[in-house]
Amino acid sequence: MHETPVRPELIEATDAQIEDAVQYAELMALRGLLYLLTxxxxxxxxxxxxxxxxxxxMPTVVDEADVALLRNGAAEFLKSYRDSGxxxxxxxxxxxxxxxxxxxxxTLSDDDVELYMEELGLPETERRMEWQAPPPAxxxxxxxxxxxxAGMGGLTAARELKRAGIPYEMVEKNAGVGGTWHExxxxxxxxxxxxRGYTNTFGVAFAPSYAFCPWPENQRYFDWVADSYDLRxxxxxxxxxxxxxxxxxxxxxxxxxxxxxxxxxxxxxxxxTAVGFLNRPNVPEIPGIEQFDxxxxxxxxxxxxxxxxxxxxxxVGTGCTGYQVIPELALxxxxxxxxxxxxxxxxxxxxxxxxxxxxxxxxxxxxxxYSNFLRCRSSLPAFSLGDLTxxxxxxxxxxxxxxxxxxxxxxxxxxxxxxxxxxxxVRKMTPxxxxxxxxxxxxxxxxxxxxxxxxxxxxxxDCGIRRINKNGVEANDGTQHDVDVIVFxxxxxxxxxxxxxxxTGRDGKTLDEVWADKGPRAYCGSMVPDFPNLWMVxxxxxxxxxxxxxxxxxxxxxxxxxxxRLILDERQEVSVREAPYIQYNEYVDSRNATKVWSxxxxxNYYWSSHGRSVTQNPFSPTxxxxxxxxxRFEDLDIR
Numbered sequence: 001m002h003e004t005p006v007r008p009e010l011i012e013a014t015d016a017q018i019e020d021a022v023q024y025a026e027l028m029a030l031r032g033l034l035y036l037l038t039x040x041x042x043x044x045x046x047x048x049x050x051x052x053x054x055x056x057x058m059p060t061v062v063d064e065a066d067v068a069l070l071r072n073g074a075a076e077f078l079k080s081y082r083d084s085g086x087x088x089x090x091x092x093x094x095x096x097x098x099x100x101x102x103x104x105x106x107t108l109s110d111d112d113v114e115l116y117m118e119e120l121g122l123p124e125t126e127r128r129m130e131w132q133a134p135p136p137a138x139x140x141x142x143x144x145x146x147x148x149x150a151g152m153g154g155l156t157a158a159r160e161l162k163r164a165g166i167p168y169e170m171v172e173k174n175a176g177v178g179g180t181w182h183e184x185x186x187x188x189x190x191x192x193x194x195x196r197g198y199t200n201t202f203g204v205a206f207a208p209s210y211a212f213c214p215w216p217e218n219q220r221y222f223d224w225v226a227d228s229y230d231l232r233x234x235x236x237x238x239x240x241x242x243x244x245x246x247x248x249x250x251x252x253x254x255x256x257x258x259x260x261x262x263x264x265x266x267x268x269x270x271x272x273t274a275v276g277f278l279n280r281p282n283v284p285e286i287p288g289i290e291q292f293d294x295x296x297x298x299x300x301x302x303x304x305x306x307x308x309x310x311x312x313x314x315x316v317g318t319g320c321t322g323y324q325v326i327p328e329l330a331l332x333x334x335x336x337x338x339x340x341x342x343x344x345x346x347x348x349x350x351x352x353x354x355x356x357x358x359x360x361x362x363x364x365x366x367x368x369x370y371s372n373f374l375r376c377r378s379s380l381p382a383f384s385l386g387d388l389t390x391x392x393x394x395x396x397x398x399x400x401x402x403x404x405x406x407x408x409x410x411x412x413x414x415x416x417x418x419x420x421x422x423x424x425x426v427r428k429m430t431p432x433x434x435x436x437x438x439x440x441x442x443x444x445x446x447x448x449x450x451x452x453x454x455x456x457x458x459x460x461x462d463c464g465i466r467r468i469n470k471n472g473v474e475a476n477d478g479t480q481h482d483v484d485v486i487v488f489x490x491x492x493x494x495x496x497x498x499x500x501x502x503x504t505g506r507d508g509k510t511l512d513e514v515w516a517d518k519g520p521r522a523y524c525g526s527m528v529p530d531f532p533n534l535w536m537v538x539x540x541x542x543x544x545x546x547x548x549x550x551x552x553x554x555x556x557x558x559x560x561x562x563x564x565r566l567i568l569d570e571r572q573e574v575s576v577r578e579a580p581y582i583q584y585n586e587y588v589d590s591r592n593a594t595k596v597w598s599x600x601x602x603x604n605y606y607w608s609s610h611g612r613s614v615t616q617n618p619f620s621p622t623x624x625x626x627x628x629x630x631x632r633f634e635d636l637d638i639r
Contacts, residue, residue, distance in 0.1 A: 032103030059105030121201035151179015153274030153537035187328035197378035322489035
């Protein structure tokens with residue numbers, strides 16, 4: 001520790017303020033952090049029990065004496081640190097791996113530890129591409145990258161390209177950064193995974209004010225990233241790429257962009273697409289929709305000035321978005337009619353809607369590395385996903401794929417019975433598919449869609465829609481439901497990767513043609529043969545295994561490592577070979593076939609009309625980490 005205060009707020013803190021703040025600290029984060037800061041083996045000896053946190057059971061400290069040991073230890077460290085001047089703290093790297101294991105409370109391999117040391121977001125373990133030799137200045141400045149999209153993936157790519165000194169240009173179809181959070185501003189829109197793990201490792205200094213952030217806070221984060229790293233100057237907003245064509249003679253991509261000044265051509269040596277896969281609204285074709293006299297829109301196109309009060313709403317669709325928006329509408333609208341095709345499993349989570357207590361952000365600012373360890377802890381539930389989703393062929397239950405999956409289903413059913421009471425409503429709100437064969441809906445334990453369904457101003461319709469007419473919606477049973485507003489909570493064109501761009505590679509082949517037979521596929525979720533110098537962030541089969549921020553960062557680093565090879569060796573193009581591409585995707589498909597989302601009762605974007613999943617990743621976090629940690633150059637064709 002040094003004498004110059006780096007946390008002046010702590011210098012002014014009283015003992016009582018410190019003792020109060022540590023009562024709000026996450027215990028497993030403290031367990032690893034205090035060992036890192038002090039090396040005291042007493043923290044490592046604290047006992048663990050499995051406790052349910054939302055959808056997952058995770059190891060947690062529950063013994064009262066051990067809880068007191070951790071909280072008192074944090075308070076004593078902070079007091080001593082304050083009294084010594086609150087200077088810079090340098091982590092003891094020799095203790096870092098064990099600290100990660102203590103925060104996880106799991107048996108971790110060396111590769112697991114490497115992944116989660118990166119997840120900490122510490123400067124000493126930063127996830128980045130390092131130049132293996134100084135790049136030739138002329139070659140580097142002559143190498144240009146086009147980044148398409150300024151959501152999480154695009155901002156991640158831009159930040160890393162800028163840090164590496166590689167020239168780039170970014171285009172974004174919207175008027176601002178944020179991607180899906182720039183577009184999805186409907187009432188109730190928020191993340192359904194912990195926000196600490198949803199933000200980037202390089203964004204750990206951003207302290208979210210919620211455990212699960214609503215859309216304005218998510219938008220604030222992406223604006224913070226763009227401004228903190230000065231990324232806006234390279235972004236062309238309100239600009240959309242229509243075509244992307246590989247020119248073999250120049251070994252460059254030719255993009256045709258449409259923006260405020262009309263059509264323009266952009267040339268680039270390499271392209272990173274970061275357009276997401278839940279970005280183009282899916283609006284069903286329902287007879288008579290053109291006759292409706294009221295307002296009608298998809299949730300991703302929610303009007304900013306729409307007043308909910310006094311209006312009758314129809315909500316079509318009950319996936320995650322529908323289950324988020326319905327309870328918000330029920331609080332203010334005159335009436336809400338819910339058209340439900342398929343019920344979804346709910347994972348009630350305490351405090352899902354609540355802002356974090358101010359003490360949490362106080363710890364972010366004043367307890368060294370607390371934000372880092374809290375982020376790491378928030379990323380760990382993915383380790384438990386395989387236990388819930390793997391099909392056990394010897395397990396005999398028509399409604400579950402394995403014992404833990406059944407345990408989760410039983411807990412969900414118990415919650416429905418507890419909240420609804422009415423047996424007929426429980427039946428209607430019980431999904432036909434196993435838990436985790438479709439995306440479950442994280443919801444607040446105390447107020448959610450079930451409360452809305454029970455409200456006097458809500459009607460649940462589960463017989464389907466026959467047509468839309470001038471005054472509203474006619475159900476399949478002939479019942480007319482007059483409404484003022486129709487809201488489509490019907491998801492996105494999740495299987496149409498890169499839509500509506502036309503991407504043409506070598507020999508005039510388009511991605512649509514390559515993918516026509518089996519649907520979108522990619523090597524490591526990112527590369528396709530005969531499409532050189534093209535990397536997809538959040539490409540096919542990258543939903544799951546790792547959180548979005550982690551996947552984006554790893555794929556970006558992977559792409560930059562490939563670019564480094566081109567620049568240092570003064571080569572022109574790199575693409576994946578056909579054989580590794582086929583082998584990787586056959587392995588993905590074989591593993592997906594053993595997952596619960598292959599259940600035919602689940603009708604959702606997890607499974608496609610091609611008889612395979614084009615979205616889901618079947619691997620464990622560490623398996624996928626090994627695939628994208630660094631390129632296997634023997635699988636690549638470099639020219």
